[in-house]
Amino acid sequence: ELQLVESGGGLVQPGGSLRVSCIGSGFTFSNYAMSWVRQVPGKGLEWVSGISGPGATTYYADSVKGRFTISRDNSRNTLFLQMNSLRAEDTAVYYCAKDDISAAGFTRPDCWGQGSLVTVSS
């Protein structure tokens, strides 16, 4: 069974840093591109960042470019999102999602994690 499990969310002060992780199981992790999507509670979905299966290609939304870094450790079936210089508007549930191709993109995300809440507040 395909499964993605996020961890690492929590409360952080404005300007602070946090890293969220996502462990995949039930599939060959390195074969598939992965993305992060966020959702402010009660609001819509926003694609944040994506990475190719091998990890060589990454993409970012303008709202997080220069502050967030996506990476992956295929030996540990784990996706990361390092978030620096956090702002109140980054408060959201962060979902990881698996694509069905290796190339970086957001073509057919067929499996999503349960989400990890990140709250940026003093």
Next chain:
Amino acid sequence: DIQMTQSPSSLSASVGDRVTITCQASQDIDNCLNWYQQKPGKVPKLLIYDASNLEAGVPPRFSGSGSGTDFTFTINSLQSEDIATYYCQQCYDVPFAFGPGTKVHIK
């Protein structure tokens, strides 16, 4: 950046009704358009990919059509379990924008 719009923002329909949601892209995205269902408190679920392809396991009452800039999502014979917010999303170019969503209620 490609902008996505959806209409209506919400709708109310009766069980058994046919429901149609439209999505428009600010530029040509070929057929690179996905549709998602998100039930309250749940994770988004992919229903349609490449504008018209039904994801495995999704009931055939859901369908999609369109290409270029104009797309349509249809629920034939609305069921009570279809209460959710539906989002379109373009997969053509970074950033992979979502539409603002359409909330579907039962009348």
